[in-house]
Amino acid sequence: MTIEVPPPRASVDLVTVRDQGRIRLVTLDDAESRNALSRRMLQSVVDALGTATRDDVPAVVLSGxxxxxxxxxxxxxxxxxxxxxxxxxxxxxxxxQIAEFPNLIVAAVQGYALGGGCELALTCDAIVAGDRTMFGQPEVRIGAVPGAGGSQRWPRAAGRFHAAPLVLGGVRIDAREALQMGVVDRVVPERRVVAAAVDLANELLDGVSLNAQRKAKQLLRLSEEATLSDGLVSERQEFASLIDTPDLHEGIAAVLEKRPAHFPITKSGAS
Incomplete structure (x- = not known):
């Protein structure tokens, strides 16, 4: 099966889309609002991710x-x-729908990731940040609280006491602080953020079974919601579901034959 991709510069309302190898770059692009997460913007992101799923694109880099x-x-x-x-x-x-995107998604964060922007980054599987990036949940400073997961994802990602200044005081932190907390995977010069996110996405795709990776992503998401005992049950069930699959047979053969495994690069098996 041939993967159908959009033109080099396609548009999904407030989002631009282009492909770089096996990675789809989805860029928030609303100059008037500095990429504010209006309902229209969120719908644009959902639509762009939907095209990635339909086109069998294995990974997305989300940037602004x-x-x-x-x-x-x-x-x-x-x-x-x-x-x-x-x-x-x-x-x-x-x-x-953004949080449940089944494939790999890496956030390439530059400048400001505040409020909903911060929450959007936290829904991704990994975050690459520019060295001048600022993260924050300023909702309490306008009489509100986080409304898209900030009060829940920050404690899970960084721990409650690291999360408290952001959620309770609207304090901002820079990329280096976020890296020390374990929330950001890499900090690079601003001009290299998207390229570094593409590199990370490719590294996470190299040599893995995409079918297994999608199931592993589901299990990681479940770990944020389920008890340990329920999560372990689900993990065992998913492990069992992969027994006697072509990918597992190939992976075992590769180890025994001391060679790299050759997995399909899309869920449909197209190369």
């Missing part, structure tokens, strides 16, 4: 145009809203 990852929520959508009108936007469903 013009040196800013995402400046946070679009405050214009909050001003004058009521609890009912806000919930009617069904934004949570869009966030869930």
């Amino acid at each position: 145009a013009r040196g800013t990852f995402a400046s946070g929520a679009d405050l214009r959508e909050l001003d004058g809203a009521t609890p009912g009108s806000y919930l009617a936007q069904r934004r949570a469903e869009l966030w869930d």
